[in-house]
Amino acid sequence: MDATIVTEANWVDTFLARLRDIRRYSPHTIDAYGRDLAEFCAFFEQQQLRDWSSVTPQHVRQFSAEQHRGGLNGRSLQRRLSALRAFFQFLLLESRVASNPVKGVRAPKAAKVLPKTLTIELATKLVAIPTDDWIGCRDRAILELFYSSGLRLSELSRLNVGDIDMKDASVRVVGKGNKHRVVPVGRFALHALERWLTSERPQRVASPTEAVFVTREGRRLKPRAIQVRLRHWAIKQGLGVHVHPHMLRHSFASHLLESSGDLRAVQELLGHADIATTQVYTHLDFQHLAQVYDKAHPRARKRK
Numbered sequence: 001m002d003a004t005i006v007t008e009a010n011w012v013d014t015f016l017a018r019l020r021d022i023r024r025y026s027p028h029t030i031d032a033y034g035r036d037l038a039e040f041c042a043f044f045e046q047q048q049l050r051d052w053s054s055v056t057p058q059h060v061r062q063f064s065a066e067q068h069r070g071g072l073n074g075r076s077l078q079r080r081l082s083a084l085r086a087f088f089q090f091l092l093l094e095s096r097v098a099s100n101p102v103k104g105v106r107a108p109k110a111a112k113v114l115p116k117t118l119t120i121e122l123a124t125k126l127v128a129i130p131t132d133d134w135i136g137c138r139d140r141a142i143l144e145l146f147y148s149s150g151l152r153l154s155e156l157s158r159l160n161v162g163d164i165d166m167k168d169a170s171v172r173v174v175g176k177g178n179k180h181r182v183v184p185v186g187r188f189a190l191h192a193l194e195r196w197l198t199s200e201r202p203q204r205v206a207s208p209t210e211a212v213f214v215t216r217e218g219r220r221l222k223p224r225a226i227q228v229r230l231r232h233w234a235i236k237q238g239l240g241v242h243v244h245p246h247m248l249r250h251s252f253a254s255h256l257l258e259s260s261g262d263l264r265a266v267q268e269l270l271g272h273a274d275i276a277t278t279q280v281y282t283h284l285d286f287q288h289l290a291q292v293y294d295k296a297h298p299r300a301r302k303r304k
Helices: 003-021 027-046 057-069 074-093 120-127 134-149 153-157 187-204 223-236 245-260 263-270 280-296
Strands: 170-174 180-184
Touching: 003 027, 003 074, 027 057, 027 074, 057 074, 120 134, 120 245, 134 153, 134 187, 134 223, 134 245, 153 170, 153 223, 153 245, 180 263, 223 245, 245 263
Parallel strands: none
Antiparallel strands: 170 180
């Protein structure tokens, strides 16, 4: 790799550092951006381009076409182009390019994949775990809070004791893009949290820490450990499906929308910047209604 390529690649490192240190993006998002930009850097080198200002919309379309032919689906390609668009916008602000060559380039439309959710019965069964010991008490609070408030995994893991307002029945979280929001906490989650915070957590915290959910040693519980606990309880409770934190978030949104029909309120509670992101749950709601219709309407029933 010649010196020019190395110099241009340094701008990628600077961009990723900006996302981490200033924009406060999650490590998972930064890793994804890094992988996407590494693919384009390989293309950049293959095309023997001089610097980032040499990249044209035609180059981006060629890159997109090659990635698509290589088996990248529409959804992944959209994400890859989104990373590129953000990177070139950064270069534009740094006066390294005269325009953003990714602007206007669109990926093939991805087939809509509806998020998987639990039924109300299964969600209720999942959270109703035994609390005979401190781990069960902690995990019950985690499960109840996930389902009660629709938190992201990173949001729940980063929670501090001061973020929870028991009197107001709410929790303050830091979401994507370092955006703060306050969401309500249901009575079952409140009860589970109160028991964990007053009875069990104080016995686990040896060193000063503000973390709500801690390990046996009193350290903040990491996202990976929370995922493992959810998988453990899904099996233990006999759900028969793979459960992950985002499935509880999806279930929260779907069940709330099904009951209220208030898309804007669900958008605010989830912390979605764009209501189009929330609209996927209207498809889930319609899917449920369609199933009810097929089973109940005399002219809709399928013949055996």
